[in-house]
Amino acid sequence: MSLSVELQLLALTIGLYVFDSMLLLFPNEGLLTSIGKSKWHISFGSDTTRVRGKEVLFPNLFFPHRPIFKLSWDYEGVSSAKHMKVNWLAQKNLFKNLVIPIYAIAFAQFILFPYVIFFFLTDLSIIIAIAYLYGSVLLALFLIYRKRDLFHISKRNFFSLSFECLVCPPVAVNLIRKISLSLPDINEDLLSVAKRLLEDEVWQVTKNSFMSKLMEEIDFEDEGTPRYIKLIANRDKILLESSR
Numbered sequence: 001m002s003l004s005v006e007l008q009l010l011a012l013t014i015g016l017y018v019f020d021s022m023l024l025l026f027p028n029e030g031l032l033t034s035i036g037k038s039k040w041h042i043s044f045g046s047d048t049t050r051v052r053g054k055e056v057l058f059p060n061l062f063f064p065h066r067p068i069f070k071l072s073w074d075y076e077g078v079s080s081a082k083h084m085k086v087n088w089l090a091q092k093n094l095f096k097n098l099v100i101p102i103y104a105i106a107f108a109q110f111i112l113f114p115y116v117i118f119f120f121l122t123d124l125s126i127i128i129a130i131a132y133l134y135g136s137v138l139l140a141l142f143l144i145y146r147k148r149d150l151f152h153i154s155k156r157n158f159f160s161l162s163f164e165c166l167v168c169p170p171v172a173v174n175l176i177r178k179i180s181l182s183l184p185d186i187n188e189d190l191l192s193v194a195k196r197l198l199e200d201e202v203w204q205v206t207k208n209s210f211m212s213k214l215m216e217e218i219d220f221e222d223e224g225t226p227r228y229i230k231l232i233a234n235r236d237k238i239l240l241e242s243s244r
Helices: 005-021 088-093 096-119 123-146 155-167 169-182 190-197 200-220 226-240
Strands: 023-025 029-035 039-044 054-057 068-072
Touching: 005 096, 005 169, 023 029, 029 088, 029 190, 039 054, 039 190, 039 200, 068 169, 068 190, 096 123, 096 169, 123 155, 123 169, 155 169, 190 200, 200 226
Parallel strands: none
Antiparallel strands: 023 054, 029 039, 029 068
16 A cells, blocks of 8 residues: 555655764764753764664754764773863854754644645645745754854855755754764864763763773774773773763
8 A cells, every 4th residue: 555645745854854864973983962951961873783884873853953063082092181171061052043943944844744734735824834944944044154153164065055955954954963063173082071071870871882882992903912902901991980
């Protein structure tokens, strides 16, 4: 039994959003995400699902307003001390005025349009829904343009981003993620960030993920090599750390 055109359109919209949300990370990379006003969370890619040698990770699809920052960490624990501390709260606050437009875009695509298509299909309702959707997208793009210097977005990149969002509105839901992922000069070591920002209980759980990644790297390294010794030393150091 074939799906109706309406269901196919809804599935296509959701599928485009999910596909655009997918991230590919190197094994030593993770995502820093803010939760609420002052809490933070770190996510890693899947150990079992890989694309082109990278690990697949889907950010929480129900919270597109949360900025995400991709960071890496040094398995050998050498470079972590070289990085300056970043004011992550300030980075997060750059996106505050985009929250409402992003949810307006999501509402239009995942609630308003399905309601119109399935229950209230008239020419006027379709025009209103389209106007609401593109009005929300244009508002978000306008706010981004006003802050493009803070976001380090060139005019060329802005127009490219605008074209992408106007031609394929489902990807506009990810505007905050796209910009936060592209911010330059945010290179604080992920492990250092975890120790500094995560609450004690969250850090203890996240530390296990770091250890799992590190142990996998140790297993692939030949015993006795200089790098193997550094990896072991960093493993022991992390194991001994009970707090930040």
